[in-house]
Amino acid sequence: MTSSSLTRNAPSASASRGSRSSQNLPFFGVLAVGIAGFAALSSLHKKQDTTPAQKAAPLVECSAAVLSDDHLTLEADGEVIPSRQIRLAAQVAGRIVEKNEVCQAGHFVTEGTKLLTIDPRDYDLEVRRIQEMLKQTEVSIEEVDVERRNTEQLLKLAETDLDLQRRELARYEQLRERQAVSQSALDNSQRARIQAENTMQTLSNQIRLLDTRRGRHISEKDRLAVELERAVLDRKRCDIVAPIDGIITSDLVEQDDFVQLGNLLLHMEDTSQVEVRFDLRFDQLRWIWESAASRRTTSTSTAQPISVSRGASYELPQLPIEVAIEVDGSRFVWDATLSRYDGAQLNTATRTVPCIAIVDKPNQGRWHGVLDQGVNASDNITSSGLSGPPALLRGSFVTVHIEVPANQPLVQVPVTALRPGNKIWIVRDNKLDWLDVKVAQAHADHVDLFANYSRVHAGDQVVTSPLVMAVKGMEVRTTSTASDEAAANDDVAGETDRVERHADSLPDSTKPREIER
Template sequence: MAARIITPLAIICAAAAIIFVIFQMRKPPEKQEVERPVLMVSTAPIVRNEEGLIFHVDGVVVPYREINLSSEVAGRITYRDDSLRSGAYVTKGQPLLEIDPRKYALEVERLSKEVEQAEVAIRETDVDVENTQELILLSKQNLELQKKQLARMESLLARNATTPSAVDSEQQTMITAQNQLLQLENQVRSFATRKQGLQRAKELAEARLEQAKLDFENTKVVSPVNGVIITDDVEQDSYVQVGTALYTIEDTSAAEVRCSLRMDELAWLWRKQLGKTIDPLAARGSKDYLLPQVPVAVSYELAGRTYQWDGVLSRFDGLGLDERTRTAPVLIRVPNPDQAKLNGEMVKSRGPSALLRGMFVDVKVQVQPEMPIWRVPESALSLYSAQAIQETMTAGQAAKTRTHSDESRPRFVLWLVRDGKLEIEHVEVLVIQDDYALINGENVDLRADDQIVISPMGYPRVGLPVKVEG
């Protein structure tokens, strides 16, 4: 019984020993290093942008001025140029219509006679004053004689050569001469007062005459500007009152384009105006509500051709932001709306003759900030969360970013290839346009010979060896 148990155990132990010996006799496999594949990336060069920032916004052409002509006098329309209807072009000073001028001509003539009559009355007063002055001179001479005569009579009375009654008679004669002189002097003062009244009456008549002449001139209605008639509201033989609408004329000496700019775009314009890159809201002054007069280009596409006009950023269209779009409405002034350019040359026959109201146009605003700007492909940008950015930053980069970055903007990074390895640079994107991004060159370590990674990468990290395709 014991042998039946021991025999299998011995066989098992012998087999285990044989297997152990066999494993001990086998040579261990040789270790071989596996070559990991190098990450292949596509790159693009970084380019220094010399054109500055360019904003493209949509706009619509609006009238520069619309002039409402109203009747300044009442009367019947006796003449109207029937060819000057809505849509007709008129020049400055061109006659449009005439209101019956006869009543106003008669009023001018009547008031002219009143002015002449006032002048005659003033001349008569001057003659009366001259005559009275001569009488005063004679009266003074007579008074002197009476004084001498009275003195002689008093001398005779002292010698008892005459009677007191004779002396009294001479005194009465002298008093009469004095009274006559005083009356003449009073007449001169009265004439001066009357002359002032006549002069005031003449001035009033002259003012009425000027008003009558103005009314007579206003019977002829002419175009105040070069422009196009928008509406014509009266016909010949119609009777019009003062203030009756006659015409509405659009001034074509200039045109305006209404468009809207975002606040970040306005910020660059204000920074350019201030001459330094600081928060524009920190600057205060008398020009807070004015826009810098920045040149802009207005373009309109027609039949595959793009026509351009030169304009300038003029002013805000009102004040405040649009509540729906949160943009600021502005107006672009085009001083020469009839001078279109094609490829930089003036054209007249092959394109639109002028900017017309209602045209939808493209507005190009160009700003040259006081900072270096780099241009990179949009595909080179990587949008990172704030936590991921902080994890990839050194202490110095994090401090620099906190100091100079705009927290309201998305946080972007660029991956660069330097010496065959990946490096990261945290950047501020100013604007993205035409598949390119413009980068703020301040406080970033970018070089003209840098190669920017534009191909997608799974898990990039700083220092990872890479190989540039091609």
């Protein structure tokens, strides 16, 4: 190629480069705008934290300790038992000629209701026989009385005759001194006086004999009167009547059965009052003993020494208590009285003390609480129309509630907060603290602690959730702190969503686009 041709081509080459450069100017402008938009979007997003994440403190559930009231409620499970069980037996022998329809197991009978009748004919005859013998004895006594009156009349005549014989003998003696009568006449007079004395003595002896005979007849009459009373009593015993108001638990005989003296006829239970047998632990009895001791202290002057009898050491204070039973989720309560120990010994199996409470009105239970229908706590079961037990029945399982005054301040914590060995975890300044506590009373859902001994105060955050590998002073998060952190995270997430929505709303010209090559 010649130099002239090169010279001609040089301007054309430079012109083509200039035209190509002018064509690339829009491309670089778009690229610059895209880079600027990308930088703007990047500045809107939160800069990612490249520092390694620290492990969060364990999360625990806490509950605030609350101050308990000044009374402590002791609870125990018990069983209703009858206060009296009566076994009626035949007191006379004979055939049962009548059985009342109510004389069957399960029936309630009132006092004096005739239940059974034993054939009374033999006993009626015995009563009549003794009555006739008693009449004969009375006639014999009358005969003796008549004979005694007759003898007394004869005795008066004998006394008169004796006086005459004595005066006549005195005259004969005077005449004999003057030799006016013979000795034979004097002897006859003495003989007549002796006969008169003999007659009088005989009549006196006869009167005494009649008195003795009358006494024997009177004794016989008294004996027959006793036999008549016994016969009448046996006749009454032919009618078996209910001795109390109660329920027949079992009837052992039927009509036309022959029973001997002492044969069991039926069993009855007294329903006027029932007893509740329950066991108390020694820690529960301690509150009752302290309550009784405090009452004795307040009722006795401080200047006088307090003396307790030996019998009082084996007796329980007569405290008012409540007996509750649950029926289909409903709770019914009866008033009762703490009565006595059930024997002077411990239950060897459970190491508890058996006790007895008396329910004086087992048929007057009441609803405990307020129903949605508007039934108040004082409403009676019958008057309120509730479908509850009309009375405490034998064998019912009940819960006994004994309210005693607490002589020390108590705090209440959930039962899940109590750890083995009577220890609890509390959170102070987001750190765990380990405390030894002394339990005053344990319930199904909470525990009462002695506040002074346990160093637990009302408002302390007590850990109720399980802890694994926990040590004293370890930093923890409570459910309230975790809730605050979760709320903060929700706020951050909401801000991020707002930024992303703002970025989506930018014009397309500011968004980065793919470069076409």
